[in-house]
Amino acid sequence: MKIDLEHLLAELNKDLEFEYASIIQYDQHAATLSGPQFGSIQKELLIHAQEELQHAVLLSTQITFLGGVPSLEVEKRFTSESSVEMLQQDLRGEERAIKRYRKRIQQAETLKEYGLRRILEDILIMEEEHRRDIANALAN
Secondary structure: OOOOHHHHHHHHHHHHHHHHHHHHHHHHHHHHOOOHHHHHHHHHHHHHHHHHHHHHHHHHHHHHHOOOOOOOOOOOOOOOOOHHHHHHHHHHHHHHHHHHHHHHHHHHHHOOOHHHHHHHHHHHHHHHHHHHHHHHHHHO
């Protein structure tokens, strides 16, 4: 599919909606995880929530810079009574984010939006770190 600015803005807004959902989900999961094996990941999830907020701010700024209006919608959030399932939900969310940001980086490159590409690369690096943190917690 050929990318244009309108489509890019729509996809960036969808990314923003996922970031909003991640903030809420991480906060809720950090508060409700139970078990001594999850103590360190609980603290890490709160850091993730703060980093997702930074991503949302960066995306909102870029959307506005490119002539769009940042979304106020929030994507679906997931929770469970099982701590392991909550972490699996978070892991799936990070994997989705990584896939989406890789595609968005390609789209920004295609449209010669190099500053946006650089910002998206920085976000991608953090999402990959989040994935590693959660995968490590699930492996323990």
